[in-house]
Amino acid sequence: MQHSVDPSVIFGENRTLGPGRRKLMLGALGVGVVATAASIVLGLAGDGQRFQRAWLVSLAFFLTLSLGSLFFVAINHVTRAGWSIVVRRQAELFASLLPLLALLTLPVLVPLVLGSGELWIWNDHAWVEGHHHMHHKEGWLSMPFFVVRVAIYFAIWTRLARSFLRNSLAQDADGARVHTGRNQRLSAPALLLFALSVSFASFDLLMSLDPLWFSTIYGVYIFAGATLGCFAVLILTSMLLQRSGRLEHAITTDHYHDLGKFMFAFVVFWAYIAFSQFMLIWYGDLPEETRFFANRATGVWGDASYALLFGQFVVPFAGLLSRHVKRNKPALAFWAVWILVFHWLDMQWLVMPNELHEGVAQPALFHVLDVTCLLAVGGIWVAGYAWLARERSLVPERDPYLGESLAFKNV
Amino acid sequence: MNPEHAPGQGPEDGVHAVVAEFSHPHDLAAACEKVRDAGFTRWDAYTPFPVHGLDDAMGIKPTILPWVVLAGGITGCGGGLLLQYWANSIAYPFIISGKPMFSIPANVPIMFELTILLSAFAAFFGNLLMGGLPRFSNPLFRMPRFRRATSDRFFISIERSDPRFAEAKALLSGLAGAVVVEECPVDTSSDEIPRVVRYTGLTVGLLALAPFFLFFTARNTTSTEPQFHVVPDMDFQPKYKAQTENDMFADGRAMRLPVAGTVARGELRDDEHLQDGTIDGVWAKDLPPSITGDAAFMARGREVFAIYCSVCHGLDGRGDGLVTRRAQQKGLSWVRPTDMLQDTVRVQDIGQLYGTVKNGIRNMPSYAAQIGVRDRWAAVYYVRALQRAGYASLDDVPPGERAKLEKKGDD
Numbered sequence: 086m087q088h089s090v091d092p093s094v095i096f097g098e099n100r101t102l103g104p105g106r107r108k109l110m111l112g113a114l115g116v117g118v119v120a121t122a123a124s125i126v127l128g129l130a131g132d133g134q135r136f137q138r139a140w141l142v143s144l145a146f147f148l149t150l151s152l153g154s155l156f157f158v159a160i161n162h163v164t165r166a167g168w169s170i171v172v173r174r175q176a177e178l179f180a181s182l183l184p185l186l187a188l189l190t191l192p193v194l195v196p197l198v199l200g201s202g203e204l205w206i207w208n209d210h211a212w213v214e215g216h217h218h219m220h221h222k223e224g225w226l227s228m229p230f231f232v233v234r235v236a237i238y239f240a241i242w243t244r245l246a247r248s249f250l251r252n253s254l255a256q257d258a259d260g261a262r263v264h265t266g267r268n269q270r271l272s273a274p275a276l277l278l279f280a281l282s283v284s285f286a287s288f289d290l291l292m293s294l295d296p297l298w299f300s301t302i303y304g305v306y307i308f309a310g311a312t313l314g315c316f317a318v319l320i321l322t323s324m325l326l327q328r329s330g331r332l333e334h335a336i337t338t339d340h341y342h343d344l345g346k347f348m349f350a351f352v353v354f355w356a357y358i359a360f361s362q363f364m365l366i367w368y369g370d371l372p373e374e375t376r377f378f379a380n381r382a383t384g385v386w387g388d389a390s391y392a393l394l395f396g397q398f399v400v401p402f403a404g405l406l407s408r409h410v411k412r413n414k415p416a417l418a419f420w421a422v423w424i425l426v427f428h429w430l431d432m433q434w435l436v437m438p439n440e441l442h443e444g445v446a447q448p449a450l451f452h453v454l455d456v457t458c459l460l461a462v463g464g465i466w467v468a469g470y471a472w473l474a475r476e477r478s479l480v481p482e483r484d485p486y487l488g489e490s491l492a493f494k495n496v
Numbered sequence: 497m498n499p500e501h502a503p504g505q506g507p508e509d510g511v512h513a514v515v516a517e518f519s520h521p522h523d524l525a526a527a528c529e530k531v532r533d534a535g536f537t538r539w540d541a542y543t544p545f546p547v548h549g550l551d552d553a554m555g556i557k558p559t560i561l562p563w564v565v566l567a568g569g570i571t572g573c574g575g576g577l578l579l580q581y582w583a584n585s586i587a588y589p590f591i592i593s594g595k596p597m598f599s600i601p602a603n604v605p606i607m608f609e610l611t612i613l614l615s616a617f618a619a620f621f622g623n624l625l626m627g628g629l630p631r632f633s634n635p636l637f638r639m640p641r642f643r644r645a646t647s648d649r650f651f652i653s654i655e656r657s658d659p660r661f662a663e664a665k666a667l668l669s670g671l672a673g674a675v676v677v678e679e680c681p682v683d684t685s686s687d688e689i690p691r692v693v694r695y696t697g698l699t700v701g702l703l704a705l706a707p708f709f710l711f712f713t714a715r716n717t718t719s720t721e722p723q724f725h726v727v728p729d730m731d732f733q734p735k736y737k738a739q740t741e742n743d744m745f746a747d748g749r750a751m752r753l754p755v756a757g758t759v760a761r762g763e764l765r766d767d768e769h770l771q772d773g774t775i776d777g778v779w780a781k782d783l784p785p786s787i788t789g790d791a792a793f794m795a796r797g798r799e800v801f802a803i804y805c806s807v808c809h810g811l812d813g814r815g816d817g818l819v820t821r822r823a824q825q826k827g828l829s830w831v832r833p834t835d836m837l838q839d840t841v842r843v844q845d846i847g848q849l850y851g852t853v854k855n856g857i858r859n860m861p862s863y864a865a866q867i868g869v870r871d872r873w874a875a876v877y878y879v880r881a882l883q884r885a886g887y888a889s890l891d892d893v894p895p896g897e898r899a900k901l902e903k904k905g906d907d
Binding site: 357360363364367368370406408493494495 | 604
């Protein structure tokens with residue numbers, strides 16, 4: 086009984102990437118390829134360990150954005166949400182970049198396969214010999230089982246993202262409601278698979294950087310950051326598309342308001358999970374658990390810890406609390422960029438300070454490789470988006486809930 | 497019921513309000529805009545579900561409730577912090593698992609919960625108060641048609657108290673989509689609370705006070721009557737308690753004695769040297785033959801000493817353990833424990849040291865309950881090592897280690 090707008094008004098919109106697409110794709114690809122080459126050269130010539138870590142940070146940053154998007158698509162189908170239809174295609178496209186991200190794991194997986202223990206220290210047999218706790222974990226943290234698992238995670242994600250996008254695109258063509266039903270039926274098992282695969286992937290790819298440490302909430306922590314980043318990216322992408330004259334009427338202040346509310350909610354959720362992890366470890370005060378925070382309590386990484394506390398929770402919490410901020414485009418854009426910056430710092434904070442070799446100094450907070458790797462993965466990611474978008478509509482233009490989404494109003 | 501009739505427009509014609517009925521939310525929203533623009537002030541719209549955009553159509557200004565909720569949240573957060581600061585640091589300072597008296601991480605969960613609680617209270621009660629609720633009746637309820645406001649019809653009522661009430665009927669009748677426009681009669685029924693409700697309330701209220709009255713009398717009177725048993729099954733259980741009489745057995749005891757000659761596991765006391773530290777009543781000069789004084793035993797002794805002895809005697813045995821220092825710091829009357837390195841202790845046989853641990857001496861209680869026999873010997877074995885170390889010369893140091901010490905001396 087809600088208000089509804091005739092969904093065919095969408096056909097009056099500029100709703101493809103259009104002529105700028107090729108330029109965007111080639112430009113981003115150029116940046117990505119040049120930055121990849123520069124990163125590899127810098128890594129081979131200088132700090133190979135920093136290269137691997139910086140690459141993993143960049144990979145984790147864009148991987149979490151794509152995974153958050155996959156979650157966004159699935160959760161909106163499972164709840165049969167109407168409001169989000171106008172931004173759903175963006176999320177479908179970002180999620181469909183997951184197979185591309187699987188390729189981008191090569192710069193860190195190849196050295197691992199070749200026997201390097203620089204990034205994942207559990208691959209260094211001499212080190213494992215010296216740490217008898219590791220004998221119980223050797224079966225799990227071993228080659229090639231690790232690579233097989235990573236392949237399985239990406240296979241699951243790719244399959245889910247492809248199915249969601251394929252059904253959605255098929256609906257663009259024939260307008261049949263059956264595609265919506267298919268995606269809705271897929272969404273519940275997809276969320277189960279998502280929860281399991283993201284948890285285990287975060288244990289493998291990130292938590293095992295410090296293989297002596299463990300935290301059962303780690304997967305949820307990664308999920309919280311991923312979803313937070315996804316809302317920031319959806320907000321920014323929508324604004325960029327609208328600024329360049331696309332979907333000008335489809336996405337309204339009310340959609341931004343809702344995306345902003347979600348972003349605010351996940352700022353709190355991230356802090357809730359991060360603090361839950363911290364407090365139990367702090368209170369228990371057991372050496373095998375506190376090592377994670379001990380590595381991040383002093384020097385620049387201690388500063389980074391405080392920067393995260395304030396930058397990813399306290400400040401954006403206060404900043405995003407007001408309804409007026411969420412309905413004000415420039416203000417919301419500012420906070421979305423802010424969130425992405427700190428989401429990157431979060432990944433940096435997780436990956437970098439995991440020094441375990443005796444006598445190795447703490448890594449620097451910033452390094453030129455961090456920038457080149459971010460540009461490399463980011464460039465290829467954006468190019469992949471432009472390639473996927475092709476001449477396709479940037480909105481599921483014949484979705485049965487589109488009319489509801491177009492008319493969406495916050496009370 | 498409604499006390500707001502201005503004197504001039506009294507209820508003499510028996511009209512409370514003019515009510516228009518609509519069958520569609522669009523018509524209602526459009527009608528609301530007209531009523532708003534016509535300048536009416538005392539009117540309202542009624543819908544079975546929230547209609548998006550109706551607030552704007554009615555010209556309702558944004559509520560200040562969010563600010564009330566914010567104030568509630570801040571009060572909860574700050575109040576929770578103050579409460580814990582006062583309780584943990586001022587009223588009842590108590591060290592829990594070695595944490596500081598006042599530490600933010602431990603306080604966050606309570607601050608969080610109280611923020612939520614007071615925000616929710618502020619939202620709930622603020623909503624009631626600002627909405628003039630609870631209100632138990634409304635004259636509109638007396639209109640049979642109005643019942644459909646909870647299922648499938650939409651209403652606008654303009655009340656008599658509105659200064660422009662005279663124009664109301666004409667305006668509403670002219671609105672598009674107004675199915676029926678009729679007058680709602682003033683509620684002439686008595687606004688007295690029904691007698692049944694009044695007396696029931698009074699009775700329940702008085703009964704609710706009865707327990708307090710009973711507690712008060714019970715606490716302030718004496719009685720020769722036996723205790724009143726509410727749950728006799730629990731108060732009178734068919735069993736005999738320890739150390740009580742029982743006629744069933746010849747010796748009249750409830751407890752059975754062990755069979756003569758029974759020895760509990762680990763309690764066999766046939767080795768005077770091992771158990772008591774003496775040989776024929778004289779302090780033993782060596783470890784019992786069943787114990788070998790090797791490096792592992794010394795290491796265990798060091799462990800036991802650190803756990804049980806060092807808190808008072810200090811890690812070096814000189815008598816300035818943490819408890820001692822803390823007691824001196826607080827200015828308590830505290831007898832400093834014996835310096836184990838002083839001559840009177842050094843000349844004691846190892847058996848006598850053992851006896852001190854087992855039996856206690858002066859202010860030091862017996863540690864027999866806490867420390868097992870072997871560990872007692874280990875601890876005193878380590879005390880012997882401390883005593884020797886306290887008076888060691890360079891000759892006691894193994895030749896290989898001497899060079900290090902000498903080098904240190906030069907620095």
